[in-house]
Amino acid sequence: MNSKSIPKPRLPPNEISRFFWEAAREHRLAVLRCDACGTYVHWPQVGCWACGSERLAPTELSGRGTVYSFTVVHHVFNPAFAADVPYNLAIVELEEQPGLRMLANVQCPNEAIRAGMPVEVTFEEREGYTLPQFRPVVEGARE
Amino acid sequence: MKAGREVAVAGVGYSTVSRNGSLGVEQLAVTACHNALADAGLAGRDVDGLFAYSFGFDSPDCHYVQQALAIPDLAAYADIGAMGPSGLGGALAGVMAVSSSGCETALVFRAITQAAGGTGSFRGGGGAPMGAMGASLEMTVPFGYAPIIPAIAMMMQRRIDELGGAIEDYGHIAINARRWAAMNERAVMREPISMDDYLTSRILAEPLRLLDCDYPVSGACAAVLTTAERARDLRRPPVLVDAFAYASGLRADWIQGEDFMFGATRRCADRLWSRASVTARDVDVAELYDGFTHITISWLEALGFCGIGEAGAFIDEGRRIGPGGELPLNTHGGQLAAGRLHGLAHLVEAVSQLRGEGGERQVPGARVAVVTNGHGPQCGALVLRAE
Numbered sequence: 001m002n003s004k005s006i007p008k009p010r011l012p013p014n015e016i017s018r019f020f021w022e023a024a025r026e027h028r029l030a031v032l033r034c035d036a037c038g039t040y041v042h043w044p045q046v047g048c049w050a051c052g053s054e055r056l057a058p059t060e061l062s063g064r065g066t067v068y069s070f071t072v073v074h075h076v077f078n079p080a081f082a083a084d085v086p087y088n089l090a091i092v093e094l095e096e097q098p099g100l101r102m103l104a105n106v107q108c109p110n111e112a113i114r115a116g117m118p119v120e121v122t123f124e125e126r127e128g129y130t131l132p133q134f135r136p137v138v139e140g141a142r143e
Numbered sequence: 144m145k146a147g148r149e150v151a152v153a154g155v156g157y158s159t160v161s162r163n164g165s166l167g168v169e170q171l172a173v174t175a176c177h178n179a180l181a182d183a184g185l186a187g188r189d190v191d192g193l194f195a196y197s198f199g200f201d202s203p204d205c206h207y208v209q210q211a212l213a214i215p216d217l218a219a220y221a222d223i224g225a226m227g228p229s230g231l232g233g234a235l236a237g238v239m240a241v242s243s244s245g246c247e248t249a250l251v252f253r254a255i256t257q258a259a260g261g262t263g264s265f266r267g268g269g270g271a272p273m274g275a276m277g278a279s280l281e282m283t284v285p286f287g288y289a290p291i292i293p294a295i296a297m298m299m300q301r302r303i304d305e306l307g308g309a310i311e312d313y314g315h316i317a318i319n320a321r322r323w324a325a326m327n328e329r330a331v332m333r334e335p336i337s338m339d340d341y342l343t344s345r346i347l348a349e350p351l352r353l354l355d356c357d358y359p360v361s362g363a364c365a366a367v368l369t370t371a372e373r374a375r376d377l378r379r380p381p382v383l384v385d386a387f388a389y390a391s392g393l394r395a396d397w398i399q400g401e402d403f404m405f406g407a408t409r410r411c412a413d414r415l416w417s418r419a420s421v422t423a424r425d426v427d428v429a430e431l432y433d434g435f436t437h438i439t440i441s442w443l444e445a446l447g448f449c450g451i452g453e454a455g456a457f458i459d460e461g462r463r464i465g466p467g468g469e470l471p472l473n474t475h476g477g478q479l480a481a482g483r484l485h486g487l488a489h490l491v492e493a494v495s496q497l498r499g500e501g502g503e504r505q506v507p508g509a510r511v512a513v514v515t516n517g518h519g520p521q522c523g524a525l526v527l528r529a530e
Contacts, residue, residue, distance in 0.1 A: 008285055008287075009284050009285065010281075010284065010285050011277070011280055011281040011284060013281070014281075016278075017278070017281055017282075020282075042282070042399065043278040043279055043281065043282045043396070043399070044278060044281075044282075045278055049393070049394050068301070068403070069297040069298070069300045069301040069304070069403070070297060070300060071293050071296035071297050071300060071348040071349050071350075071351070072348065072349040073287060073293060073296075073347075073348045073349075074345075074346050074347060074348065074349070075292070075345075075347040075348060077287070077288075077289035077292070077293075078284075078287065078289060080287075081287040084287060087287055089286055089287060089288060089293050089297070089348070090297075091297055091398060091403075099394065099399070099401060101398055101399055102282070103282065103283045103286050103288055103398065104286060105286050105287065115300070115301065115304040115305075126285075131285055131286075
């Protein structure tokens with residue numbers, strides 16, 4: 001995933017989302033979890049989508065999940081990705097909670113992606129930040 | 144619906160609609176509003192409500208249009224932002240305002256100018272986006288995501304994987320749009336297409352093709368809403384608003400939403416039918432949002448025209464939804480072929496059909512229409528009927 005000429009876009013983190021990027025820099029995957037009802041909430045936001053409590057705190061996840069759906073992008077929506085097409089984009093459902101989803105570029109050939117594929121987090125170093133990504137779980141390779 | 148005053152559509156109007164228009168968006172908006180008022184036999188001085196859907200930077204606001212139409216004062220108005228239920232959002236707000244006596248006569252419009260060749264209508268207006276849009280973009284843009292085509296593509300993929308949908312199901316929606324558009328002089332894409340054209344059109348994000356996408360245009364349309372009582376004294380036969388509904392769904396977001404494949408269409412449809420005096424079986428003409436073919440398929444199933452996952456069989460290779468079919472669908476050509484006016488043109492077309500003014504594409508004896516808008520967390524719908 002290299003497009004050397006134009007840096008990959010990133011929105012500036014804010015006080016609500018900063019924890020996510022700080023955890024990623026330490027190669028940890030974290031999302032907000034509600035202290036009141038235990039529900040995980042993502043994207044970062046100020047209230048729990050299940051109970052409305054504002055007692056949300058960053059919590060580390062296992063980093064394991066499955067591919068919920070995916071696409072292979074051929075169109076250049078942003079010139080920073082011109083050298084990357086065709087690239088895959090997948091929704092990963094995390095094992096902690098049904099419907100808790102993240103986006104990722106699964107680190108495997110585009111043709112290999114399938115719905116239901118087990119994946120685990122990996123971290124991509126980019127200029128100025130670390131991006132959580134996912135890769136296929138290789139059977140027997142996990143400790 | 145139980146509460147409030149009965150509301151009717153008393154007039155509809157368009158500006159010019161073109162693929163590369165030279166008129167500015169302000170002129171388009173004002174022209175469409177003038178034409179809708181003229182259709183109703185009204186003038187700016189008769190209006191006391193104004194509702195506009197826009198992305199906040201791509202259309203004149205209510206105050207601009209108020210001045211241009213010499214509307215003396217607004218008893219109710221709203222500039223509805225990007226995350227509203229698309230262009231139908233103005234009409235839904237207008238219905239609520241008239242029904243609740245917030246105003247007597249509401250004008251609603253959507254005006255948009257878009258060059259051909261772009262993908263997606265949301266281009267950002269400068270500055271960091273806030274709220275739901277900002278939270279989502281921060282976590283998706285670094286991966287090469289851009290609203291909203293890749294999300295729709297992943298919904299299509301999920302439909303194929305989970306429900307056994309066929310890519311040709313989508314193709315029939317695209318083909319159907321051109322069949323109807325051939326009979327609509329205002330439509331921008333009137334040449335017929337074949338399944339082969341569809342299947343060989345450029346892939347943007349698998350399995351989504353160029354012909355799954357609506358067509359960007361420059362244009363505007365508008366509608367006049369007032370009480371049914373008042374509408375009966377106006378120039379045109381009133382078209383009654385039988386029911387309306389919004390829905391956003393739990394975890395209101397295009398990716399995190401509780402119902403990824405259908406967005407809030409199922410909640411919206413259930414709410415709509417629970418309020419309507421008619422059922423899906425009574426519908427003579429369906430104007431279902433088609434910003435993407437997947438959206439139309441979702442609404443067909445959500446509204447109960449067929450079971451979940453059965454749209455392909457229901458469409459019957461286009462026979463059921465085409466001219467002469469049992470459920471005429473998007474009879475102006477929809478946004479796929481008539482151009483993207485963000486759903487308000489679907490309302491205008493339904494009104495035209497229920498007044499029997501469809502000309503060559505008129506559905507004989509059309510009395511009941513359903514109009515739906517949006518997908519994801521941005522759903523809205525109306526049932527309209529002739530008096």
